Amino acid sequence: MALAADPIASLIDTAFIGRIGPVEIAAVGVSIAIFNQVSKVAIFPLVSITTSFVAEEETIERMNTEAIKVQNEEKETTKELTQDDVKLENLENGSTVKDEKKDSASDDSFKASPCKHTTAADINSNKSNLKPQKRNIPSASTALLFGAVLGILETLLLVLLAQPLLSLMGVKSGSPMLLPAHKYLTLRALGAPAVLLSLAMQGVFRGFKDTKTPLYATVAGDLTNIILDPILIFTCKLGVSGxxxxxxxxxxxxxxxLLVKLMQQVELLPPSVKALQFSRFLKNGFLLLFKVIAATICVTLAASLAARLGATPMAAFQICLQVWLTSSLLADGLAVAGQAIIASAFAEKNYEKATAAAARVLQMGFVMGMGLALLVGLGLQFGSGVFTKDINVKHIITIGVPFVAGTQPINSIAFVYDGINFGASDFAYSAYSMILVAIGSIGSLFVLYKSGGFVGIWVALSIFMGLRAIAGIWRMGTGTGPWYFLRK
Incomplete structure (x- = not known):
């Protein structure tokens, strides 16, 4: 639900902007494609590895705490047994009378001064023990630092290079889409630090298996967005800028x-710079960076090709794409849950639990995909008027409905397998397999765009998601990499 909340807010954005006109909605579609491409390249690797690393560290910390607790209990047991042995020896030596006198004297002393053994220091010590101890998770501090730096860099990149990026996407200097697209992109870029920081913190909470906090925060923010949209767009007459x-x-x-909640649970200031896991983050982050570039470049290229078809096809493509991504992210929610559980299971070396979690999220993902296919197909076929009143745009949307709805089961399986591989820290395979998938998909995009236009673009996107699903099935199906134990 947390993953779907933001795309749902974007859908509502799209519905409000669609009331302005097809040119504006097409312009915003191009700008969102650029913003999402840059954001995903910057933050997706960070969020993915943060969830796995935090889940592993939290599990190891819990196991260490439990081990220390067991050791302390064993020491107490040994101490009690030793004391019992001493008492038994005293009894055998006939010293019970002396012990009784000492005990009696001790009892009289306690009665005379009942507060003698309860000091202020003991009370303060008990209070401190009752306070919840903050967790020491180095991955959380590292993730926030990377998120802040990357967010500032993204803002500078999008503000300074807005015009060339729009031109690269097919919005040339004479296009009516240029002015609204430029306004929207430069203003949206100012929120990049907040986007990257919030996603990094969501990765930390998911590593703790706490999905409620990100949900509440995201819903609160998105409700604010929905309330402000009509006020700024129509009442204040700011249009796409609003x-x-x-x-x-x-x-x-x-x-x-999220920051306030996280500060209550985690020590965000590490004891030293050495505690920050820069090398581990950079090594695995670069692997996933290639994966994200390969994955998002296909969707961004599809948006660019749709923009070249004109404002009307681009408006229809933007609406179909937002619905496609929103529904698919519900399956991504299952992937995140599976990732956190599987990462913990691998940290415990509990391979039976890892296998059971993977099997269950795959089952749930497929069922969800079938349900989404029916829901999206009917909803988009009969509810396209929510997004636009333009007859031509609605006609083109009906052409895209079979692809948007029909690929939902495939999308669900592909996203779930991503989460499974991330949970197993199989980042190298995820990166290299996605690069091969992207190469084939980009080729099919150009060929099918020239021959089929709007339909050709959606056929190519369907091929792209199909190849992603096959890559995931291949890894577990062959029992290779971290899943070697499945062959035994």
Whole structure:
């Protein structure tokens, strides 16, 4: 639900902007494609490895705490047994009378001064023990530092290079989409630090298996966005700029809520710079960076090709794409849950638990995909008027419905397998397999775009998701990499 909340807010954005006109919705579609491409390249690797690393560290810390507790209990047991042996020896030596006198004297002393053994230091010690101890998770501090730095860099990149990036996406200087697209992109870029920080913190909470906190924060921010949209777009007459400002404010609210909650649970200031896991993050982060570039470049290229078809096809493509991504992210929620559980299971070396978790999320993912296919197909076929009143745009949307709905089961399986591989820390395979999938998909995009236009683009996107699902099935199906134990 947390993963789907933001795309749902984007859908509502799309519905409000669609009331302005097809040119504006097409322009915003191009801008969102650019923003999402850069954001995913910057943050997706960080979020994915943060969830796995935090889950592993939290599990190891819990196991160490339990081991120390067992050791202390064993020491107490040994101490009690030793004391019993001493008492038995005293009894055998006939010293019970002396012990009784000592005990009697001790009891009289306690009665005379009942508070003698309860000092202020003992009371303060008990109070401190009752306070919940903050966790020491180095991965959390490292993730936040990377998120802040990457967010600032993304803002500078999008503000300074907005014009060339839009031109690269097919919005040339004479296009009517240029002005609204430029306004939306530069304003939306100001929220990049908040977006990256909030996603990094969500990765930390998911590693703790706490999915409620990110949900509450995201819903609070997105409700703010939905409330501000009509006020800024129509009442204040800011148009697409108002939509961008509403989105930026909502992202900063989400970040603030998550930061306050995280500071209550985790020591965010590490004891030293050495405690920060830069090398581990960079090594696995670069692997996933290649995966994300390969994955998102296919979707971004599809949006760019749709923009070249004109404002009307691009408007229809943007609506179909937002619905496609929103519904698919529900399956990604299962992937995140599976990732956290599987990462903990691998840290415990509990391979039976890892296998059971993987099997269950795959079953649930497939069932969810079938349900989404029916829901999205009917909803988009009969509810496209929610997003636009333009007859031509609605006609093109009906052409895309079979692809948007039909690929839902495939999308669900592909996303779930991503989570399974991340949970097993199989980042290298995820990266290299995605690069091969992207090469084939990009080739099919160009070929099918020239021959089929709008339909060709969606056929190529369907091929892209199908190849992603096959890559995931291959890894577990062959029992290779971290899943070698499945062959035994």
């Amino acid at each position: 939509a961008a400002i509403a989105h930026v404010l909502s992202q900063y609210l989400i970040s603030l809520i």
